Amino acid sequence: MKQAIPLLKASIDDFKRNKIRTFLTSLGIMIGVFSVVILIGLGLGLKNYIQNQFESLGANLILILPGGGFTGEGGSGIGGAALVGGVSFDEKDVNSLKRISEIDFVVPVFMKGVTIEAPREEKFGYVMGINEDGFKLMNVKAQFGKLFDNSDVQASAKVGVMGNTIAKDLFSSPADSVGKTVRLENQRFKILAVAEKKGDREADSAIFIPYKTTYGSLNPDKTFWSIYLGVKSDELVSTAKVEAEKVLLDRYDKDDFAVTEQSELLSTINQIFSIINSVLIAIGSISLIVGGVGIMNIMYATVTDRTREIGIRRAIGATRQDILFQFLAESTLLSLIGGVLGLVAAGIIIIIIRQFFPATLNLFAAIAALGISSAIGVFFGVFPARRAANLSPIEAIRYE
């Protein structure tokens, strides 16, 4: 261990003498670590976001989605707008499902991207057609005003509950917007309430209206993209699922819809994202390997540059292992510098993109980045270091 500090000093001195070379060599690893950390950050962030969305819906939940369900071809949280194939559900399904005894509530969900017009502003947002139980399902609470109720749904009332962000964007403050009117595709809606901020971009920029009110120009087919079932208790979930399937099989083919428990959905999400993350890490790793080759190249050049020094050190008693350690320390340090720079850069970028995208910087990615960059330094440094260690002392000392 007594060698560690002088070896480190020798490496740092060498870096100081060749600042540009050191920077450019570290740059390869920096870019590698940067891309791996960013990609992991984006992948995990997205996964957590989607997972949280589903978890916030509460337990004892069954989702009915068209087609093969949530199979990884696409999809999003509430609404499942990107699901491929299958049927569109309608009011009749909702009523049949309501008859299942294990079920507490049924929420049909219609969702569409629209331009929401206020007297002075207009913004792109989402219209979400739900019933009064949808607020419970999505954990939406009124910050100002009062949420719509069953009578508004049944009466197809032209009322809406604004998400917090869009209310702020369209009116000077969320509180002011209660009682005002907005226009969606030429229909006027009175704002009954503004929801508390959820930190969920879709919900915060949505206007929730009674699903029956969507029938018309917004939803001429009177269909829904998904239906959510709240089951009375945890133990009843599997029975309710079987019952729901039975009900739907009366009208549709087996392949036209999917009845999924929330837990199944979460495990599917986990599976999909672990594949996506592996692919992202693999892509990022390519740049790490390229960076490692860069380090190896420079270390070979350094060994040649410092052949005479190696000879001098051998003459005064350095063993092959001492020389090996010296050059390994140098390549590891070089790689670690790149790793730290990459990590810092990725951290800054993640903090910035967090404003627009749910990216996360997790401790595991940070530790792994530093660990991997050190390992790359050792791996790609070992060949040049071995060359240095195996030089004949006398040939090295004579080297010009």
Place this chain on the structure above:
Amino acid sequence: MRAKKYMISLKNVIKEYKIGDTTLKALDSTTLEIKHGEFIGIIGSSGSGKSTLMHIIGLLDKPTSGEIIFEGRNIAKLTDDEISKIRNSVVGFVFQQFNLINNLTVAENIRLPLLYSKTKPDYDIANYANDLMRMFGIDKRANFYPNKISGGEQQRCAIARALVMKPKIILADEPTGNLDSKTGNEIIELIKKLNKDLNVTVVIVTHEKSVADKTRRRVYIKDGRVVDKYI
């Protein structure tokens, strides 16, 4: 029991170099014995094999054949690490080109052998390094880098480095070759004094008669062979 009598003995040592298809014999059946405390000059013209001989004596290079007994140990039977240990603690080298490490200060260069010492010396190396610098008049240069001091100072620094581990033998390869005659003389006097005061065995390789004349025993070498006299 040669071990007791001689510090180093070389028997029929041959060193060949292969350059392309031709084989060059740098040392040809060289036999030489060096006793403890001797002050020997190895004298020969350029290309005579004297530097090769010094490198083999100092265990920097291995012979093609022949036997080397170093303080009673047959070098052929030692591992590379054991040989490195001998170079670190028993041998001190002084080169014509000084061979200091340019990005280390004078003091750091002198203390460098300690870095590679596998056993802790029974004296304070840092203090001893300071004593050597004072003794050689380079204490004011302790924090200078080698390229900022004169040739004579660099060679004194190299000698201090060679001595810092209290070696039993100093091997000096043309130590005055890059110095003016006055400074060269000072360096030779210094080495002579070390031999006398510290009882360090000294082997100086030189082609200069004035340097050779200062040594107590002279070994002449020609065409890789030890000869009776320098002709």
